[in-house]
Amino acid sequence: MILEVDNLQIHYSTRDGTARAVDGASFVVPEGRIVGLVGESGCGKTTAVRAIMGVLAENGRQAGGRVVFKGQAMDEATTRRLRWRDIAYVPQSAMSSLDPVYTVGSQLIEVLTKRGGFSRTAARARSVELFDLVGLNERRLADYPHQFSGGMRQRAAIAIALALEPSLLLADEPVTALDVIVQRQILDVLRSLQQRLKVSMVLVTHDISVVAYLCDEVVVMYAGQVVESGPVREVLARPRHPYTMGLRNAFPDLLSDALELVPIGGSPPDLREPLSGCRFVPRCPFAQPACSLDTAMSGNGAHQSACRRDSEADTLRTAALDPRTWQRSSSFAMS
């Protein structure tokens, strides 16, 4: 395992109290694998990768749990030492991660010389190499970020993240807001990095299709917790947690014959409120009284889920395909 996240707790202090953005999340990233972190907005996926990278917002703090990278428990000092060198991060908006007043090439050279100890000549050569790696023409090194299209900016942000040959790349929604053809080109760049450089990756996304296309493993988060994880093929074909089943049903599929999408009614809970038991209960069509107790992840082998009714997963999955199952919880009343 290149990365182990164990019972991670991240709290944000807000005017209205403490928000438990990540509330006991555990998952692992095997060496050389791409792990997709999926869930709705506000489920804690971005917070989790920012915590791993040590770049939480000012009001955020790690309140518990640990992050282990290559067998070494991370504290503030090790995070600072490993950041960019061993663990790199492509933030959500590549637009804002590039400085508009410097050419893209000079930003790349700065990372290489200041952080990587490259000489300017070596840095220049390495920049050309990196641009080639992500499919950008070296002539573009002299351009400013505004001269780049959205897809090119995303490629440049990936090139900068890869500058110091990290072994783990954290990418937050790397293809959201890009056109499908550009999206596909970026996903293919990421795949070739995994294959050619053996980079391990955590890919934060809300898009199950992106996970299906690129990832080996998937971790499904809901309300700051992991509710299901396992090999992508297993989890998408046979989801065991009702939230994953709901997500799968709600997702448009270009090739399916079903011409109806089924929404998951309601919205995720307010993380500033004290919560216990399964967080999905208010939206779950299969909830029972016992679901108000906390449930640990369980399952045979790599495919794990945190559902009280896990033994009935096959029956629930069939019921979940029927749109009427979800109607009970889909009123839009104000909570």
Next chain:
Amino acid sequence: MAALVELRDVVKHFPVTRSLGEIVRGAHPAVHALDGVTFDVGDGDAVAIVGESGCGKTTLGRLMLKLVEPTGGAITFAGAPMAGLAGERLRDFRRQAQLVFQNPFDALNPRFTIYRAVVEPLINAGIDKAEHADRVASAFRRVHLADFDRYFDRYPHQLSGGQLQRVVMARALVLGPRFLVADEPVSMLDVSVRAGILALLREVRETMGLTAVYISHDLALVRYLCERTLVMYLGRVVEDAPTEEIVRRPRHPYTQALVAAVPVPDPDQSRQPLPIKGNVPDAREPPSGCSFRDRCPHAMPRCAAETPLLRATADGHRIACHLE
């Protein structure tokens, strides 16, 4: 079926800032947002317009609502030329044609209560005040916002994205329009709420007998909304066919690339390499002839010399390609 909206050879150019050299040469460069677009939207139909950013799809939507004027060509609404609409007839058109915005978080004034946001179109249209409360209530019922009177005094920031998009739709529907243009109506919403909004769009279209145009970059989504899809590339329509045909049997090489690029939520999908390379060229200097030719795997000399026209095929597509 009669057409509600007809576009004939519609052209829209946006002037751009000139460089010194261009001023000296007397050149007037322009972005060719639309370059000769012709199609009809049948009364009661739902038509999707898909394409990548910069293909002109948003401009097309704005032209159909008379929010911008075309540089050339003609658009008619219910048989009347839109260019000539003014005074009372323009106000009448504004009541009949409505826009659903892309981003519900920006579409509503943050200082207005939800009630104010939805009643505003009624005030602007000069509807008798005695009718306001009933009409607003009926619009909220249409978008399935339960206990709607509890929303009236709230402000946009107190609502979730899904609730906001329902309010945006209530605002678009409150005047009882005939024609709706929705620009990426769900792209800003979470997956779990998207499905509900799509179902709602379908439902209001059926119950109110609306004609609708949906603008989107996402073929997978428009499948759930529209029977017919137009594919645009650099200001031109390159293919026009029933949506299922576009998805299952795309004919234009660009449509084929678009369909191949859409990821599907199935890890066992075949991962065919993208059939095209490169990026959309600069709309200021589109290639001669077919604007897709420099990315097209089938390009031939004729494609550079001659712009392909949109022609009907035997199987009900309209395609702009010399291969046909």
